[in-house]
Amino acid sequence: GSIDSTVRCWDCRSRRPDPIQVLDEAKDGISSVKLSAHEILTGSVDGRVRRYDLRTGQLCSDYIGSPITSVCFSKDGQCVLAASLDSTLRLLDKDTGELLGEYTGHRSTTYRLDCVLNEQDTHVGCASEDGHVYFWDLVEGSLALSLPVGQGVVQSLAFHPRLPCLLVATQGQVTLWREDTFQPEGDPD
Numbered sequence: 001g002s003i004d005s006t007v008r009c010w011d012c013r014s015r016r017p018d019p020i021q022v023l024d025e026a027k028d029g030i031s032s033v034k035l036s037a038h039e040i041l042t043g044s045v046d047g048r049v050r051r052y053d054l055r056t057g058q059l060c061s062d063y064i065g066s067p068i069t070s071v072c073f074s075k076d077g078q079c080v081l082a083a084s085l086d087s088t089l090r091l092l093d094k095d096t097g098e099l100l101g102e103y104t105g106h107r108s109t110t111y112r113l114d115c116v117l118n119e120q121d122t123h124v125g126c127a128s129e130d131g132h133v134y135f136w137d138l139v140e141g142s143l144a145l146s147l148p149v150g151q152g153v154v155q156s157l158a159f160h161p162r163l164p165c166l167l168v169a170t171q172g173q174v175t176l177w178r179e180d181t182f183q184p185e186g187d188p189d
Helices: none
Strands: 007-009 021-023 030-035 039-044 048-053 058-063 067-074 078-084 090-091 098-102 115-117 125-128 132-137 143-148 155-158 165-170 173-178
Touching: 007 039, 030 115, 039 067, 039 078, 048 078, 067 115, 090 125, 090 132, 098 125, 115 155, 125 155, 132 155
Parallel strands: 030 067
Antiparallel strands: 007 021, 030 039, 039 048, 048 058, 067 078, 078 090, 090 098, 115 125, 125 132, 132 143, 155 165, 165 173
16 A cells, blocks of 8 residues: 555566556555455545455445544454544444444544454454553443553554454554463463
8 A cells, every 4th residue: 555545466476566456546645454365455544444355356435534544354354443533443344334333532633553453353442642552342332441551652553363462562662462361372381
């Protein structure tokens, strides 16, 4: 994804410098790209979440209105989470675009900040400009945790795909957070 409003796809096996496909439907810069086995999910500064289905060749587009800073798929593949510059996270049904939930309380008005779903799809999370990471209960929409990370903007966060561990980046520092009940896998020796 690029500030030139395109998503470009390359065949890495061919080692050719030219993209094999250019997706140019966005009207402003692409701020976020996520991939699944057969889909490309994009968020754009034009306020749209676009999902390209590579099997059927179809494009689905949902208008949020505010510039999108981050998008991600739910682990079950049924939903899309989108963060935008109006300090709101939105959970959308992937197929219908129906708004399933809105989550507010964090601050996102200037920077590109990540949003995530935890490894079990029970909580949504978002980085914030106030030095915290916020988590909401996915179903109830209630704020579950405000995690103080630092004094400045939290730029990035990512969950481990299977374990209750979170990586957070802020002010040139990366921190690993994990639940108190975390037990490492395998032999500790």
